Structures are given as structure tokens and as C-alpha cells.
Amino acid sequence: MSGRYGKYLVTGGAGYVGSVVAAHLLEAGHEVTVLDNLSTGFREGVPAGAEFIEGDIRDAAKWLDPSYDAVLHFAAFSQVGESVVQPEKYWENNVGGTMALIAAMRSAGVRKLVFSSTAATYGEPEEVPIRESAPTAPTNPYGASKLAVDHMITGECAAHGLAAVSLRYFNVAGAYGQFGERHDPESHLIPLVLQVAQGRREAISVFGDDYPTPDGTCVRDYIHVADLAEAHLLAVTAAKTGEHLICNLGNGNGFSVREVIETVRQVTGHPVPEVMAPRRGGDPAVLVASADNAREQLGWNPSRADLAGIVADAWAFAQRSSGAGE
Ligand SMILES: NC(=O)c1ccc[n+]([C@@H]2O[C@H](COP(=O)([O-])OP(=O)(O)OC[C@H]3O[C@@H](n4cnc5c(N)ncnc54)[C@H](O)[C@@H]3O)[C@@H](O)[C@H]2O)c1
Ligand SMILES: O=c1ccn([C@@H]2O[C@H](COP(=O)(O)OP(=O)(O)O[C@H]3O[C@H](CO)[C@H](O)[C@H](O)[C@H]3O)[C@@H](O)[C@H]2O)c(=O)[nH]1
DSSP states (O other): OOTTOOEEEEETTTSHHHHHHHHHHHHTTOEEEEEEOOSSSOGGGSOTTSEEEEOOGGGGGGTOOTTOOEEEEOOSOOOHHHHHHOHHHHIIIIIIHHHHHHHHHHHHTOOEEEEEEEGGGTOSOSSSSBOTTSOOOOSSHHHHHHHHHHHHHHHHHHHHOOEEEEEEEOEEEOOBTTBOOOOSSOOOHHHHHHHHHTTSSSOEEEEOSOSSSTTSSOEEOEEEHHHHHHHHHHHHHHOOTTOEEEEEEOOSOOEEHHHHHHHHHHHHOSOOOEEEEOOOTTOOSEEOBOOHHHHHHHOOOOOOOOHHHHHHHHHHHHHHHTTTTO
8 A cells, every 4th residue: 555545446336335435435535446237336326536347246356456455345235135035146146246356356465355244144133232242143145145255254364364344234324425325126214215205105114013112113223324434444444464353333223113204204394104014024123233343443433323314314315316406
């Protein structure tokens, strides 16, 4: 690395989280190459100033060279429901793709990796808040594929001296200026509720109100995507040769589905009709992170924990993307 600036390969940098992290790296003065096959991402999601390679992580050896200081690896499929009906797609892309990427890194002598892992590696928690020492028992192939990659990385660190950090995100939300959440089809709660507030959907379906939680709906830990991005920059610095550090990223506050819907009503000032629907398969009742490890090991200090603020940023992005208010 020359001086304090680095050169980074960001896989999946045309997607939601990767684009926000790429923007943060560029703002910090680093050089960024985005590698993305646009399977679920968008060309316009790649921040200006980043070099863009439209390509697949399975071909990473074509582009990786020793000039890179690290790889930040976001490229994956991440729809829980789809993973249940098409598990092979998840093993092939998330596990097979990452195997090829790690092999390419080894050949090119790029020895630092930050990986997007997930709360889905834990499954139904025995204790909340969830620590990294909790048992890992994923309830769907998506979570299983991410856990397999975490194991793959641990082995690569031990055997071949990789320096790696896996960041286990809880519920990522919010937006960062022009970069926000755009999944197609959308399955995440906050963007769906915002579509109802915009009048683009009739009502939000509440998946179950008979969970053992205060109002009967599922409780999640919503983390602002910009706080998440800051953790990635810290992780690049914290990664140590031969070690695999695993950190949960969340605020440690749980909000129920009903609380999220009510917050959207307050932030947007629009009505949000809700309809009851059956439980969604594989949904744990409560997922809340203990991020003590990220605070201690990375020096991470999230500053955007307020749910109304997270929703307001997501709302500004939703309005901008749909052309409302222009
Ligand atoms: N969004 C969340 O709430 C959340 C939570 C936990 C973990 N994660 C993880 O964070 C990462 C980013 O998630 P996101 O929400 O930004 O998803 P996203 O779908 O918006 O972004 C993923 C990007 O990876 C690209 N991609 C997929 N397979 C590829 C391949 N083989 N080669 C090259 N590019 C490929 C896609 O085109 C897309 O741009 C994923 O690894 C996901 O599993 C996300
Ligand atoms: O229309 C909807 C959509 C969602 N929900 C509920 O809202 C909560 C949040 O659901 P999301 O789909 O927004 O998020 P998940 O908690 O299912 O998933 C998140 O956490 C997972 C870990 O468990 C993965 O990491 C995944 O990528 C990440 O988005 C869940 O209780 C879900 O049942 C509804 O009630 N109605």
C-alpha cells in the first residue's frame, strides 16, 4: 500500500451494500475497482470514480493482480426464500464463487479479505443478544452457504496466511445519498412498507402476530448501511495475517414489525394499511446483535441507531428513485 491509501477490489459493488461501501472507500481517498456481473445489481449503482469491471467472481483470476491491497467481497445471492427452493444456486454462486475468488487471491498474492456474512448463520438463537460464540445452525440454504464460506475463510487464514474479517450483518437498512436498497423483487420490510406509503402497494402484509414478543410480531435489529460501511473500512485496517476475525454488526436494539410500520407512518406522514398474513417460514422471533466484539476489535461506534432516522434516509432514497417530489 502506498502511504495510507489503498487499492481495493469490491465484488458486488453495483449492489446495495457494496455500492455504499465503495462510495465510502472513494471518499476516504482509496482506489476502488468494482467487479460485478449485474445479476442483481445496477450499473448506475457503481459510484463515480470507481473502475468498473462487468464480470463474474468465478473469473476473478483474470483481473486480480498484486497491486490490490485487499478484496471486499459482497457478491452473492441473498434471498432467503429463493435459497429454499433453489439451494443449488446458492452453493454454486456463494460457495463456488467464493472458492474461485479465494484461489485467485492466493495466486495473485492478495492477502486481505473482508467478507459479508450474515445473522442468518446463527439460525434460531438460544440467547439474545447474539454473540459470535453462539451456536451456528442456519435454518435455510442462504445462511448455510454463508456459514460454509466463513469456514472456508478460517481454513485459508490458518493454512495460507490470509488476513480476514467476516462481518455478520443483522438487518441492513437506510440509504446513503444516491445509494440505497433496490432489490427486485423486493422482500425486505422497510422498502416494502415505504412502497405502501408511496401508494405503489396497497398494504403491507404482517407475517405473523403470534410470536413470543411484546406485540406478537418479529423483532429485528436494524443497522444503518452507512454505519455498516464504516465498519468495513475499520475491518480492512484491523485484519491480521493468519487470523480470521468474526464480528456481528447491529445496534443491539430490537424493533418489531409493527413498530417499523408505525415509524414509517410517522416519518412519511402517509397512511400505511396493514393486513395480517401467516408466518413466513424460517423466520426467528427475535434477532438482536451483541456488537461488543466489533466495538472492541474494530473500534466501531455506530452513530445512526435511531430507527426514525434510518427510515427517513430510506424514504428520501425511495422518493428520489421513484421520481417523486421532482
Ligand atoms: N442486505 C442485507 O440485509 C444483508 C444482510 C446480511 C448480509 N448481506 C450480504 O451482503 C452482501 C450484499 O448484499 P446486498 O443487499 O447489497 O445485495 P445485492 O443483491 O444488492 O448485491 C449483490 C451484488 O453482487 C452481484 N453479484 C452476485 N453474484 C455475483 C457474481 N457471481 N459475480 C459478480 N457479481 C455478483 C450482484 O449483481 C449485486 O450487484 C451479500 O453478500 C449479502 O449476502 C446482506
Ligand atoms: O412483507 C413483509 C416483509 C417482511 N416482514 C417481516 O419483517 C421482518 C424483517 O424481514 P426482512 O425480510 O426485512 O429481513 P429478515 O430479517 O428476514 O432478513 C435479514 O436478516 C437475515 C438474517 O436472519 C438475512 O441476513 C437477510 O439478508 C436480511 O435481510 C421479518 O420478521 C419478516 O417476517 C413482514 O412482516 N412483511
